[in-house]
Amino acid sequence: MxxxxxxxxxxxxxxxxxxxxxxxxxxxxxxxxxxxxxxxxxxxxxxxxxxxxxxxxxxxxxxxxxxxxxxxxxxxxxxxxxxxxxxxxxxxxxxxxxxxxxxxxxxxxxxxxxxxxxxxxxxxxxxxxxxxxxxxxxxxxxxxxxxxxxxxxxxxxxxxxxxxxxxxxxxxxxxxxxxxxxxxxxxxxxxxxxxxxxxxxxxxxxxxxxxxxxxxxxxxxxxxxxxxxxxxxxxxxxxxxxxxxxxxxxxxLDMEAWNPETDAQIKTRFGLGEWDKRGRNKMALLQELNLDADPKRPLLAMINRMDNQKGVDLVPNALRGIADRGWQAVILGSGDPDLEDAARRLDDDFSNVRAIIRYDGALARRIYAGADMLLIPSRYEPCGLTQMIAMRYGCVPVARATGGLRDTIIDYHAKGQKNSTGFLFEAATPEALGQAIRHALDIYQDKRRWHGLQRRGMKRNFSxxxxxxxxxxxxxxxxx
The missing domain is CATH 3.40.50.2000 (Glycogen Phosphorylase B;)
Known part of the structure; x- marks a missing residue:
């Protein structure tokens, strides 16, 4: 018209x-x-x-x-x-x-x-x-x-x-x-x-x-x-x-507001393929969280409202079930008191877990820039933005195959290596989440494949x- x-x-x-x-x-x-x-x-x-x-x-x-x-x-x-x-x-x-x-x-x-x-x-x-x-x-x-x-x-x-x-x-x-x-x-x-x-x-x-x-x-x-x-x-x-x-x-996604090349709130700005610079963000985050400053140990993250819809209740048992895999983890969020307490207990029981029970936008950016993978175990997710932000910052999503998560993440195991950007799982259970994390940890050991996942995610256009x-x-x- x-x-x-x-x-x-x-x-x-x-x-x-x-x-x-x-x-x-x-x-x-x-x-x-x-x-x-x-x-x-x-x-x-x-x-x-x-x-x-x-x-x-x-x-x-x-x-x-x-x-x-x-x-x-x-x-x-x-x-x-x-x-x-x-x-x-x-x-x-x-x-x-x-x-x-x-x-x-x-x-x-x-x-x-x-x-x-x-x-x-x-x-x-x-x-x-x-x-x-x-x-x-x-x-x-x-x-x-x-x-x-x-x-x-x-x-x-x-x-x-x-x-x-x-x-x-x-x-x-x-x-x-x-x-x-x-x-x-x-x-x-x-x-x-x-x-x-x-x-x-x-x-x-x-x-x-x-x-x-x-x-x-x-x-x-x-x-x-x-x-x-x-x-x-x-x-x-x-x-x-x-x-x-x-x-x-x-x-x-606001591609200007969420841009690791210009983000003033992260330790070191980085672009596509600049893995050494991204690694500096991981080291700074590990030091900030008082975790083992070993860049080779995979760092898992969850940034979420503490809510059953978000599947937050699946995470503690999933992580307990893979305690032998040498990972470290940070959990950021607040909400349901019972879920907050479960995250605190995980922090108490494991020296390699940090639970930060609050909303902190600046810390969230540092986590996106430094963590290796983001856990998104939502029971349902109409769209979701965290997975888009994570991919933009080279943080590989491990998410439940529902709603907008299924639409935006190309599963490594379903689609093969050439197009994949993350890992999806079907059942809303700790076991299914744990198995998906195990798969991701296996691929993490192969840096060529892992960098391929990161690169493809960072190139996605969610404008x-x-x-x-x-x-x-x-x-x-x-x-x-």
Whole structure:
């Protein structure tokens, strides 16, 4: 189309304003990547003005004020605008958003009210600005109420009549359980009598899946997995009825932010094939962790949220089962107290293990640059970024064959030596993980083969441009 394609993106979080998980990476990076494409795309981002956002860091200009209807009376919404990387960003404030000290809470009623208010205010903002989007792009359950509202209004609302909708699923199990009553107070009724399972009639994400014109997940593998009982969160049969509208688009990686040739936070910068320089990072890391400074001993790493979804519980027994193989290991992360304790016990029991129970972005970079292999034993992984970062830094991934991990890692044993970039295993058991590590340790002894794995991983192109091109094609399908 000759005029710019207008896309209004709604998200609960986006870097650099606030980032809790992978959604923050996508919502913070994709709009700029789309605007950088040769085809004209006018992407604008809308976020809640969370209390967690440091408002002093941005030049926020007030641009609009209006009210959103609620059962207990109208609620004032105020909108502020700024620009980041050429992307217009609108931040919406109001009582339901101000009531929550964090981005996400454990109170479903509080979150339901916050995100229903935000979603409806985002629609009203477009109308107030007289900026009619060709595509409304929502992410996860938090902004699904906007799709719900649009589906109720579109037939009789001239302003939004030609607006198409896309819903991106980053993590299907987060359905918005408990948020329904809050949505109802904003005039968003349950989807009674719909093809959804009855238990899902008043849940925001299922209603978003029902009402979106198209749906995508953040990898092709996850798009297939959500149609199965194991990964479908009880919605797999319904999702099969929408299979023709579901696609997978792999998340990208910011190749400039994650670049070992320019990374100021690692000991020695290095490029493709500069194994001696990379080795200096390993030695510095071993010294920092007070581990045996023997460069020949393989250094295993895990950088993860301590969560059963991430398969963190598999790691202690897997490592205990291969204790005779002469490795060293570092575990970095925090989360579930039981999993944290299991990591600490491993540290206590083995002099060659260091468990660092915290989030530490700078240390994570030093680990990527110095460790030999990264363990990623996720039970499910919609996309995953750690494996992309690891490969970029010459750290070979050992991962479970699921979702985006299967899409991004070429398994050494399944594909042979010429194309492989890592090691995959199937069963979510300590034994299967341990066996995969054993295979990796065997290949590690052959430096020619190991450097081949590293080289191929470092050469992979996971840039956001490729992902943005696929999103643009999806938008164009919607508006044709």
């Amino acid at each position: 000759s005029a710019p394609l207008r896309v209004l993106t709604l998200a609960a979080e986006a870097a650099p304003f606030v980032k809790i998980g992978g959604l923050g990476d996508v919502a913070g990076t994709l709009p700029a990547a789309l605007r950088a494409l040769p085809a004209p795309v006018d992407v604008r981002l809308v976020l809640p003005l969370h209390n967690a956002i440091d408002k002093t860091q941005y030049a926020l200009t007030p641009i609009a004020s209006f009210t959103i209807a609620h059962a207990d009376g109208p609620i004032i919404a105020e909108v502020f605008q700024t620009t980041v990387k050429g992307v217009p960003v609108y931040l919406i404030s109001g009582a339901p958003i101000a009531a929550s000290p964090t981005v996400y809470s454990l109170d479903a009623s509080l979150d339901g009210s916050k995100f229903a208010f935000f979603s409806l205010a985002a629609l009203e903002l477009a109308r107030t600005l007289n900026w009619r989007p060709h595509v409304l792009h929502a992410h996860d359950w938090h902004t699904s109420p906007a799709l719900h509202a649009l589906s109720l209004r579109r037939a009789r609302d001239e302003f939004f009549r030609s607006t198409s909708t896309l819903l991106t699923i980053h993590n299907l199990p987060y359905l918005g359980v408990g948020a329904g009553p809050s949505l109802n107070k904003f005039g968003l009724p349950p989807a009674q009598g719909s093809p959804l399972p009855k238990w899902a009639w008043n849940l925001p994400l299922p209603i978003g899946l029902l009402t979106a014109d198209k749906i995508n997940t953040v990898s092709q593998g996850y798009a297939a997995e959500i149609l199965t009982p194991e990964f479908g969160s009880g919605l797999n049969e319904f999702l099969k009825t929408r299979a023709d509208s579901i696609t997978g688009i792999l998340n990208g 956001w441009r490729r992902s943005a091109e696929k999103y643009l094609a999806l938008y164009e399908e919607l508006v044709i």
